[in-house]
Structure formats: C-alpha cells, structure tokens
Amino acid sequence: xxxxxxxxxxxxxxxxxxxxxxxxxxxxxxxxxxxxxxxxxxxxxxxxxxxxxxxxxxxxxxxxxxxxxxxxxxxxxxxxxxxxxxxxxxxxxxxxxxxxxxxxxxxxxxxxxxxxx
Amino acid sequence: xxxxxxxxxxxxxxxxxxxxxxxxxxxxxxxxxxxxxxxxxxxxxxxxxxxxxxxxxxxxxxxxxxxxxxxxxxxxxxxxxxxxxxxxxxxxxxxxxxxxxxxxxxxxx
Numbered sequence: 001x002x003x004x005x006x007x008x009x010x011x012x013x014x015x016x017x018x019x020x021x022x023x024x025x026x027x028x029x030x031x032x033x034x035x036x037x038x039x040x041x042x043x044x045x046x047x048x049x050x051x052x053x054x055x056x057x058x059x060x061x062x063x064x065x066x067x068x069x070x071x072x073x074x075x076x077x078x079x080x081x082x083x084x085x086x087x088x089x090x091x092x093x094x095x096x097x098x099x100x101x102x103x104x105x106x107x108x109x110x111x112x113x114x115x116x117x
Numbered sequence: 118x119x120x121x122x123x124x125x126x127x128x129x130x131x132x133x134x135x136x137x138x139x140x141x142x143x144x145x146x147x148x149x150x151x152x153x154x155x156x157x158x159x160x161x162x163x164x165x166x167x168x169x170x171x172x173x174x175x176x177x178x179x180x181x182x183x184x185x186x187x188x189x190x191x192x193x194x195x196x197x198x199x200x201x202x203x204x205x206x207x208x209x210x211x212x213x214x215x216x217x218x219x220x221x222x223x224x225x226x
Contacts, residue, residue, distance in 0.1 A: 006160075032212065034212065034213060042218060043121070043206070043216040043217055043218040043219065044161075044206070044214075044216040045216075046213050046214065049213060093161065097212050106163075106212050108153075108160050109160055111160040113158065
C-alpha cells in the first residue's frame with residue numbers, strides 16, 4: 001500500500017515556542033490531507049482538512065490561528081502549532097487521500113508525539 | 118453530530134479464544150465504516166473497510182459486519198493470538214472520519 005510519513009516522530013518543546021510537523025505522501029499525490037489529534041485514552045479528533053493550493057478547513061473549536069496548516073505541494077502538508085502550551089501536548093496524526101482513476105484510498109501517517117514543557 | 122461508541126473499553130482474553138468487539142454510531146447515514154488497529158504510541162493500521170452498501174468484510178481471521186439500521190458494527194476476531202494485542206478503533210465517514218475511543222485488547226498467552 002501507499003506510504004505516508006510524518007516528521008518528526010516526536011518532539012519536545014518549551015511553552016511559547018512554535019513547532020512544525022510535516023506530513024508527506026511518499027509514492028502518490030494527495031490533493032487532500034487530514035490532520036487529527038489524539039489525547040491519551042481518547043479518540044482521534046479531526047482538526048482540519050488540508051487542500052492543496054487552498055486554505056484549510058478547520059473543525060469547530062479548532063483555532064486556525066494557532067494551528068497553521070500549509071499544503072503547498074501535492075505531497076506535503078505541514079501543521080504548525082504556534083505559541084505551544086502544555087495543553088497542546090498530544091499525538092498528532094495525518095492522513096492523505098489517494099485518488100487516481102478508480103482508486104480512492106486513505107492512508108495514515110505514523111503520528112507525531114508533541115510534548116510541551 | 119455523529120458519535121461513535123465502542124464497548125468494551127478494554128478486554129482481556131486467553132490465547133485461542135474467539136472474540137467480538139462492538140461499535141455503535143448515532144447517525145445511520147454513514148458513508149463507510151472502518152476498523153483500525155493502533156499499537157501503543159503508533160499510527161493506525163487499516164484492518165477492514167465496509168462501504169455503506171455492504172454488510173460485511175472479511176480478512177483472514179477478522180470479520181466485520183455492519184448493520185446501518187441499528188447503527189452497529191462488530192469486529193470478530195477468530196482464534197486470538199498475543200500479537201493481536203492492541204487498541205482497535207472504529208471510525209465512520211468518508212474521509213473526514215469520526216472515531217470511537219477504541220477497545221484495548223490484551224490476549225494472554
């Protein structure tokens with residue numbers, strides 16, 4: 001199957017700093033990617049839908065100015081957590097939609113563990 | 118708003134036992150239902166996808182069923198193995214998925 005990578009796999013940062021997380025589709029082009037967040041013992045929650053070449057669509061309750069999403073190419077979406085606080089500590093997972101011909105699949109990345117101290 | 122519930126939250130079984138994991142959803146107008154596996158600190162592995170027009174899907178020792186009218190899905194695991202130990206997540210939707218909290222399965226050797 002297709003591969004989606006995330007970088008970094010884990011990151012520790014100080015409160016007030018910004019952190020960028022990358023999501024890459026390695027062997028397919030993804031016009032749409034999705035960002036999820038998972039708190040301990042909780043379900044994954046969709047944060048936003050990232051569309052190549054246009055603005056991301058954010059779910060209700062997600063601050064777009066805090067979680068900046070850029071989908072500048074067909075294989076890369078980035079999530080920047082600005083002015084991170086300890087409550088932003090979470091597991092962030094992206095997924096990418098692979099649409100080609102009759103194929104329409106979604107693949108998940110391995111996740112990024114963010115710890116804000 | 119779609120809500121997905123998974124019962125039980127945790128399950129411990131001896132190796133070799135057959136087991137059933139349950140998933141319920143509030144809005145029956147779903148597109149797809151998927152079952153995923155998540156190992157500790159890891160991403161998601163897709164196990165089975167049931168399209169809204171389908172009733173079940175099978176892959177190896179796994180069988181998933183879907184009953185849209187009752188808003189339920191079950192994941193049946195036959196002859197469980199210690200390697201099956203993980204958290205199993207149910208999700209509904211097309212690509213913007215709504216997930217349940219998962220069932221943490223422990224298979225005891």
